Amino acid sequence: GPHNLQVSPDGKSVWVVSGHGSKAIMIDGATYTPHGSVSTGNHPAHIIVSPDGKRVYVTNGGDNSVSIIDVSTMKPIREIPVGQYPHGLRPSPDGKRVFVANIKSDSLSVIDTASESRIADILVGKKPVQVAFSPDGKFVYASLNGENALVKVDAEKLAVVGKVKVGIGPVQVAVTPDNTRVVVANQGTE
Numbered sequence: 001g002p003h004n005l006q007v008s009p010d011g012k013s014v015w016v017v018s019g020h021g022s023k024a025i026m027i028d029g030a031t032y033t034p035h036g037s038v039s040t041g042n043h044p045a046h047i048i049v050s051p052d053g054k055r056v057y058v059t060n061g062g063d064n065s066v067s068i069i070d071v072s073t074m075k076p077i078r079e080i081p082v083g084q085y086p087h088g089l090r091p092s093p094d095g096k097r098v099f100v101a102n103i104k105s106d107s108l109s110v111i112d113t114a115s116e117s118r119i120a121d122i123l124v125g126k127k128p129v130q131v132a133f134s135p136d137g138k139f140v141y142a143s144l145n146g147e148n149a150l151v152k153v154d155a156e157k158l159a160v161v162g163k164v165k166v167g168i169g170p171v172q173v174a175v176t177p178d179n180t181r182v183v184v185a186n187q188g189t190e
Contacts, residue, residue, distance in 0.1 A: 088130030
């Protein structure tokens with residue numbers, strides 16, 4: 001039951017979640033062979049590698065938590081409680097925070113990576129599914145699957161600053177490297 005994967009910043013490994021096995025699996029980026037696996041919480045959905053490549057973060061939809069894994073030891077460090085049914089997540093460009101989209105609580109949870117704890121929850125709209133940072137780290141965008149919209153959040157003030165309608169069923173979201181566009185994949189639209 002693989003659902004999501006992430007390449008490490010140095011390209012030496014690929015991490016994938018196994019939803020049926022509740023595991024995060026590291027694959028060697030050169031040989032494409034499994035390097036090892038680590039237990040996560042129930043129903044892992046998305047996985048990211050920190051910008052420095054030292055930590056892996058996994059959303060656990062069945063536990064309303066995010067697992068943190070130490071890459072060097074391949075051991076779980078802790079599980080952080082977040083909102084209901086966390087799905088997509090992304091690290092800030094500087095690696096100081098991780099923003100998590102919580103589908104069933106209509107919020108984004110903010111994790112401080114230094115203290116490895118949740119520091120805030122931001123109500124953003126119906127069913128946020130995934131997030132993306134602007135390249136400068138000033139804003140976070142989240143796809144709102146439950147209202148066919150994209151929301152813009154000030155990453156420092158932790159406040160909603162705008163919202164725009166998009167196509168039906170928005171899920172994945174990305175900001176162009178030049179910070180001029182936000183692209184949203186609408187699952188309900190061909």
